Amino acid sequence: MSFSQELHDKISQTEERIGFRLTEVDRIVDENQWKVIQAFQKHKVSDYHFAGSTGYGYNDRGREVLDLVYAEVFGAEAGLVRPHFVSGTHTISTALFGVLRPGDELLYITGKPYDTLHKVIGKPGDGKGSLQDFGIKYKEVPLLEEGGIDWASVEKAITVQTKVIGIQRSRGYDWRASFTVAEIREMADKVKMLKNDLIVFVDNCYGEFTETWEPTEAGVDLMAGSLIKNPGGGIAPSGGYIVGKQKYVEQASYRLTAPGIGGEVGAMLGTTRAIYQGLFLAPLLVGQAVKGSILAAAVFEELGFETKPGWTEPRTDLIQAIRFSSDEHLIAFVQGIQMSSAVDSHVVPEPWDMPGYEHPVIMAAGTFIQGGSLELSADAPIREPFIAYMQGGLTYSHVKLGILTALRNMKDRGLL
Structure with missing residues (x-):
């Protein structure tokens, strides 16, 4: 690969500076790798x-054993792991439709959820089979300006109809910190003090194995994620998982197949x-991606761009947000x-009207698994502020190459 000596030196100097952070990630990888192996061993x-x-x-x-292994790894009573889930959105939708009934209310306390979930929530009488079309009410409480939970508004929003509290762990397309498992535990504890029969649901996409514990080990009742993100280890060809309390996972399984059938059938x-092996590899590969995102944050901060999280800040998902000054920089x-x-x-990606999104989106996704965002990828809605969201990288070396290539491309266009 041909890069200027200046770019090579910048990366090398940055790596020396962030070395202690990369070592911290290695320790998290060890703990999660051992946890996964122990789950495999326990279930023979x-x-x-x-x-x-x-x-x-x-x-x-x-x-059947795969479901048990996932439940063990995530500290849950039960698991439902299937290639039949077509995306993270499908998996989340299945979990929510599984536990909500007409007249119930879903309340998201982490602001507006990820763009692709908007059509799942829908509008009353939209005729598309959305949650609200089925008479399930929906409310959301925006986050405070600094990114925290607005507890005064949450307390006012919870009513006798509120059944599920929705939490999105990852930042999505918001300029905010993703939530740590400790913060999610605090959310679960507080909402149950306000109403003790609430079901706390977490969209865990991008978060798996970035910390040494998971939300279902911290008071969360139901959780969903995608196998073409972290837990699939870059190998699972499709699918998703739902883990949590036995009764809620069972209800979700009836939505995936049919009442009375649930998780008892389904050829794999x-x-x-691939799903087993992907789970085995996931802690290591998530660690590689997290290291790459730390490097990206440090490099772009030094160049004067805003990043979130910063390279010294805790990591609780794969996503590295970088704020640019124009759409030209972003593209x-x-x-x-x-x-x-x-x-x-x-292939040269261009902005396009992607299904499920409200603005044109540009997406870099040269992946072995289509849409596999544990692999190095980047995407951004073309709207102000101009923020790119980079995630993944099966190897740290590939992320480093991606950073170098992006810098060279920006420099060649006179943008650095």
Whole structure:
């Protein structure tokens, strides 16, 4: 790869400066790797669990043990892990439709959720089968200006109809810090003091294995995530997971298949080995991605750009937000990330009206798994403020290459 000596020196000097942070990530990787291995050992995972099933998939022991392993890893009573979930949004939707009924209310206390969930929530009578179309009420409480929970407004918003409290762990397309597991525990404790029969639900996308514990170990009742993000380890070809209390996971399983069938059936379509192996690799690969995001934050901060989180700040998801001064900067950065890809490096991403989003989006995604955001990718809505969201990287070296290529692309266009 051809980069100027100036760029090479900048990266090398930055790596020396952030070395202690990278070592901290290694310690988190160790703890999570051991936790995953212990779960495999406890449930006696064997090679016969990787065998495929057909048709109904009755008595698919690999599928059954996979659910147990996920529950163990996430400190939950039960798990539902399936390739049949087509995305994180589908998985979250399944969990929410599973536990909510007409007349109930969903209250998000972390502000407006991620763009793709807006159509799931919907509007009353929209005819699209959304939550509100089914008579499920919805409210949200915006975060305070500094990014914290507005507890005074939350207390006012909770009513006798409120059944589920929604929490989005990751920042999504907001300029805020993602929530730590300790902060989520505080949220769960406080809302249950206000109304003790609430179901606390967490969208855990991008958060798995970035800390040494998970929200379902901290008072959360139900949680969902995507296998083409962190826990799939860059290998799972599709799917999602739901973990939490047994009764809520069971209700979600009835929404995935049908009442009375639930999680008892479902051929795994040849994906079982990849899902197990992806989970095994996930702690290491998440660590690689987190290291890369720390490097990106440090490099771009030194160049005068705002980043969130900063390189010294705690990490509780994969996403690195970088604020640029113009759409030209943003587009050059995202296109530079694409140029560094092993797959589709020749493709030039352009902003487009992506389904489920309210603004044109530019997305760099040269990935082996389509949309796999544990792999190095970047995306951004084309709107002010001009913020790019970089995530993933199966290897730290690839993230470093992505940063170098993006910087070179920006410099070549006279933007640095």
